[in-house]
Amino acid sequence: MLVARDVPEDGPAEAGSRRERASRRTVRRSGDSGREHYFTANPTAPARASVVTFQAGGREFRLRAAGGVFSAERLDPGTAVLLRKAPLPGPATEGTLLDLGCGYGPVACVLATLAPRATVYAVDVNSRALELTRANADQLGVDITACGPDEVPAELRFAQIWSNPPIRIGKPALHALLRHWLARLAPDGVAWLVVARHLGGDSLAAWLRDEGHDVVRHASQQGYRVLRVRRPRGPGGAG
Numbered sequence: 153m154l155v156a157r158d159v160p161e162d163g164p165a166e167a168g169s170r171r172e173r174a175s176r177r178t179v180r181r182s183g184d185s186g187r188e189h190y191f192t193a194n195p196t197a198p199a200r201a202s203v204v205t206f207q208a209g210g211r212e213f214r215l216r217a218a219g220g221v222f223s224a225e226r227l228d229p230g231t232a233v234l235l236r237k238a239p240l241p242g243p244a245t246e247g248t249l250l251d252l253g254c255g256y257g258p259v260a261c262v263l264a265t266l267a268p269r270a271t272v273y274a275v276d277v278n279s280r281a282l283e284l285t286r287a288n289a290d291q292l293g294v295d296i297t298a299c300g301p302d303e304v305p306a307e308l309r310f311a312q313i314w315s316n317p318p319i320r321i322g323k324p325a326l327h328a329l330l331r332h333w334l335a336r337l338a339p340d341g342v343a344w345l346v347v348a349r350h351l352g353g354d355s356l357a358a359w360l361r362d363e364g365h366d367v368v369r370h371a372s373q374q375g376y377r378v379l380r381v382r383r384p385r386g387p388g389g390a391g
């Protein structure tokens with residue numbers, strides 16, 4: 153079971169509603185420093201420490217977070233849906249797993265804890281997020297390589313990619329990000345993505361299909377879509 157509370161930064165809201173505008177302001181503040189985003193490389197927002205507690209895969213997690221990092225006060229409800237609905241790896245899982253856009257590391261920490269035989273990478277552009285992910289891995293006694301996107305060895309291919317992707321970076325940047333990393337799925341690899349419907353979950357699924365990926369809406373809960381994505385079929389793809 154997985155417990156998550158509160159309203160998300162990227163949670164359900166009708167387009168243009170008061171709630172959505174308030175949500176945008178929350179994201180912009182991302183601490184208390186004017187227009188800083190959660191995907192700022194070196195946040196200047198006060199690193200006010202927080203602790204995020206949740207359950208996933210039958211385990212309790214108590215992770216460090218801080219201002220200037222995505223959803224530092226509670227497990228993001230989209231991430232909660234992803235960890236509840238997608239099939240988590242287990243003790244027999246091997247290969248390399250990627251948490252794309254790791255934040256303070258909730259997904260990577262769950263993967264590394266439940267799948268100790270796997271190699272787990274956690275990637276983010278926010279240096280504070282990477283520091284927190286490393287600290288959380290140390291505290292849990294698990295191995296996670298938390299690094300910037302350019303530090304991942306180019307030859308690595310991933311058995312699984314997990315992501316609550318950074319929708320707020322804008323569609324062109326998001327598409328470039330997903331193109332880059334999904335191309336690095338192993339031939340039989342699988343990606344699990346969660347996207348809020350009001351932030352374009354369904355149009356993202358359609359775009360991924362247009363790109364030739366095999367996309368299934370695996371689950372839908374609380375306004376979030378959990379997408380299962382596989383490599384394109386045909387030359388260079390899975391099939």
Ligand SMILES: C[S@@+](CC[C@H](N)C(=O)[O-])C[C@H]1O[C@@H](n2cnc3c(N)ncnc32)[C@H](O)[C@@H]1O
Pocket residue numbers: 190191192222223228231252253254255256257258259275276277278281301316317318319321329
């Ligand atoms: C929606 S948040 C999810 C964070 C975390 N996985 C969670 O569930 O709390 C998306 C994350 O992607 C990161 N991000 C933004 N642009 C990125 C990029 N080009 N490459 C990797 N991560 C990026 C942001 O800094 C942010 O931490």
